Amino acid sequence: MPTVAEQLRAAREAMSLTPQQVAEITKLKVEQVTALEDGDYASFPAPVYIRGSIRTYAKLLKLDVPKLIAQLDTEFADSAELSGPPPLTPPAGGVLDWMMLQLSRLDWRIVAGLGALVVVLIIAWSLLRPATHPRKADPLSTLGPGLYTPRRSSSGEILPSPTNTPAR
Numbered sequence: 001m002p003t004v005a006e007q008l009r010a011a012r013e014a015m016s017l018t019p020q021q022v023a024e025i026t027k028l029k030v031e032q033v034t035a036l037e038d039g040d041y042a043s044f045p046a047p048v049y050i051r052g053s054i055r056t057y058a059k060l061l062k063l064d065v066p067k068l069i070a071q072l073d074t075e076f077a078d079s080a081e082l083s084g085p086p087p088l089t090p091p092a093g094g095v096l097d098w099m100m101l102q103l104s105r106l107d108w109r110i111v112a113g114l115g116a117l118v119v120v121l122i123i124a125w126s127l128l129r130p131a132t133h134p135r136k137a138d139p140l141s142t143l144g145p146g147l148y149t150p151r152r153s154s155s156g157e158i159l160p161s162p163t164n165t166p167a168r
Helices: 004-014 019-026 030-038 047-060 065-076 095-104 108-132
Strands: none
Touching: 004 030, 004 047, 004 065, 019 030, 019 047, 030 047, 047 065
16 A cells, blocks of 8 residues: 555646645645655654645545545554654753743732832831931040140151162
8 A cells, every 4th residue: 555645646646736836725835745745754843734734735636634644643653753742841951941930930910019019118128227226426526626646756767768789
C-alpha cells in the first residue's frame, strides 16, 4: 500500500496540478506541500499541523480524509516524536525561569496596593520621627569664643627637611 505522501503526489499529478497551484488554493506554503509529498514531516512544528495540512490537501484532491488520517497515524506509530501528543510545556529551565513563573502568578493589583501602603508608611514615619525624637542639644554650645588655643612650641627649633643624600 502506498504511503500518505505517495498518495498525495499521485492524486495531485492525476489532477495535473503543480505544487505552486496547490499552495495557492490551500493557502499552504509551497515548501509545506513538497514536504508533505516527500514525507518530510520534520519541517512542521507539531503533528497537529501535519494532520491539518494533510486534511486540507486531501480535501482539495478529493481523497478519503478519514482513511488517509488513519493511515498517517499508523505511519506515525513508528516514530516516537510524532506518535504522542506534543509536550504542553517546555522542558524545565533554570532559576530565572522559575522566578519568572512565580512572578507571573502574582496578582499585581494586590502587589501594587501593598507597595503603595509601604510608601505611605515610610513617608509618615519620616515625617513623624523628628517630632518623637527631638534633637539633643549641642554639648559645645556653652563654650564661648576663644576658649580653645593650641599650644605653641616655646623652643622655636625647626626640624631639618629630608634630602635624598645617603646617610653615613
